[in-house]
Amino acid sequence: MSYERILIKGAYLMTQDEKLGDLVGDVLIADGTIQAIGRDLQDDRARVIDGSGSAVLPGFIDTHRHNWQGALRSLGPSWTYQEYRNAIQIGLGQYFEPEDVYIGNLAADLLSIDAGVTTVRDESHISNSSEHTDAAINAHWDSGIRAVFDHGWPSTEAEEWQFGSARTHPEDIRRVRAEVLADDTARVTLNAMLRGPELSTFEVAEHDIRLARELGLRISMHVGLGEWGAKQQAIRKLAEAGLLGSDMTFIHCCTSTDEELRMLADHGATASVASALEVFMPGLGQPATNRLLAAGVRPSLSVDTETIVSGDMFGVMRAALAYQQLVIAGAAGPMDRAPGLPTFGSADLISFATIEGARACGIDHRTGSLTPGKQADLIMIRLDHANLLPATDVAAAIVAGGHAGNVDTVLVGGRVLKEGGVLKGGETVFEQAAASRDRLFRAAGYPPQ
Numbered sequence: 001m002s003y004e005r006i007l008i009k010g011a012y013l014m015t016q017d018e019k020l021g022d023l024v025g026d027v028l029i030a031d032g033t034i035q036a037i038g039r040d041l042q043d044d045r046a047r048v049i050d051g052s053g054s055a056v057l058p059g060f061i062d063t064h065r066h067n068w069q070g071a072l073r074s075l076g077p078s079w080t081y082q083e084y085r086n087a088i089q090i091g092l093g094q095y096f097e098p099e100d101v102y103i104g105n106l107a108a109d110l111l112s113i114d115a116g117v118t119t120v121r122d123e124s125h126i127s128n129s130s131e132h133t134d135a136a137i138n139a140h141w142d143s144g145i146r147a148v149f150d151h152g153w154p155s156t157e158a159e160e161w162q163f164g165s166a167r168t169h170p171e172d173i174r175r176v177r178a179e180v181l182a183d184d185t186a187r188v189t190l191n192a193m194l195r196g197p198e199l200s201t202f203e204v205a206e207h208d209i210r211l212a213r214e215l216g217l218r219i220s221m222h223v224g225l226g227e228w229g230a231k232q233q234a235i236r237k238l239a240e241a242g243l244l245g246s247d248m249t250f251i252h253c254c255t256s257t258d259e260e261l262r263m264l265a266d267h268g269a270t271a272s273v274a275s276a277l278e279v280f281m282p283g284l285g286q287p288a289t290n291r292l293l294a295a296g297v298r299p300s301l302s303v304d305t306e307t308i309v310s311g312d313m314f315g316v317m318r319a320a321l322a323y324q325q326l327v328i329a330g331a332a333g334p335m336d337r338a339p340g341l342p343t344f345g346s347a348d349l350i351s352f353a354t355i356e357g358a359r360a361c362g363i364d365h366r367t368g369s370l371t372p373g374k375q376a377d378l379i380m381i382r383l384d385h386a387n388l389l390p391a392t393d394v395a396a397a398i399v400a401g402g403h404a405g406n407v408d409t410v411l412v413g414g415r416v417l418k419e420g421g422v423l424k425g426g427e428t429v430f431e432q433a434a435a436s437r438d439r440l441f442r443a444a445g446y447p448p449q
């Protein structure tokens with residue numbers, strides 16, 4: 001594959017690289033990687049993109065999204081957790097054909113790219129067959145996004161696979177590792193989405209963790225889900241059994257105790273806060289952002305499910321901030337009453353949505369900051385659009401007012417996927433997504449009468 005040489009000139013660079021910081025300057029991209037960052041860079045062979053009036057930053061990294069639900073957008077913004085489970089995981093999930101998974105994933109990827117997400121960690125609990133899994137992975141190859149594909153469990157017999165499940169992780173993950181995603185340096189890589197001791201028996205959790213580690217895969221786990229999570233204390237169980245490790249990312253942690261969050265930190269594990277989803281959906285608990293910071297963990301951020309919240313990271317950052325302000329006002333949930341919790345600001349949120357996401361996925365040596373040698377995964381946000389003018393504090397402007405329409409240019413591994421505000425490709429995807437949705441509704445008799 002041949003790569004374009006690109007020189008972005010005169011942009012406000014929010015590098016997320018500790019040594020480089022923020023500066024007004026240029027970025028040279030060649031061979032899919034960032035070659036140089038600095039002022040007054042020259043390159044006769046490169047195509048020049050004018051970055052004046054724009055911010056350039058590493059692309060957003062969404063560390064937890066159920067991409068397969070991409071054709072079921074906004075079905076239930078006011079659903080409770082149980083209503084979501086009934087409608088999607090237990091209801092519609094069993095009717096998905098491989099082509100529905102493909103088109104859902106592709107729709108989710110394209111919307112993500114349009115909104116400046118360059119890496120998504122796809123939490124794929126739609127492993128209804130090998131063909132479903134392969135379709136999910138193929139969509140990531142086709143969309144151009146960087147994807148960490150977290151192989152999960154099926155949505156057939158959904159009740160048997162969660163909340164005390166005695167079924168071990170599907171063995172098909174061995175085939176995927178050996179035959180489909182063996183290369184950990186590729187644009188699409190493999191992780192394991194495990195249920196852990198909160199959603200399966202402890203014996204199953206232990207078996208699954210050993211399986212993932214045998215295959216050399218990092219692990220994600222949903223924990224701290226409502227009252228059930230508070231009772232299970234999955235992180236504590238893992239720590240006590242010697243299974244907690246730096247290869248694990250814990251998703252939500254809403255009702256994980258402060259002590260569990262300290263255990264998470266002590267073992268070098270990472271966290272993903274789905275702040276927008278958590279504030280919208282009763283039943284899970286509230287975002288643990290401030291409690292994680294108190295424990296010494298800088299979290300990553302995630303969208304979770306587009307059936308409830310919008311698939312962009314601007315809304316996720318804003319929701320995290322909104323909830324923090326409720327904590328400060330003393331109006332937060334029961335887990336957040338401790339005085340003196342550390343707070344965060346707009347610049348922190350940008351780092352949670354970029355470099356901390358890369359760390360949580362174990363790919364920070366390849367992406368997550370504008371650092372020479374890393375993959376050219378970056379976005380350009382127009383600061384001269386009416387909704388952001390005048391951008392006095394750039395991070396604050398992006399967090400408070402940014403939206404997908406401000407994202408002018410998106411590169412993944414040096415490939416231009418959006419430029420001049422126009423997404424490349426995918427013209428028929430949203431029509432196909434509507435057709436997939438209609439077919440699923442017919443098959444499932446949805447909505448229930």
Ligand SMILES: [Zn+2]
Nearest residue numbers: 064123222304
């Ligand atoms: Zn989730």
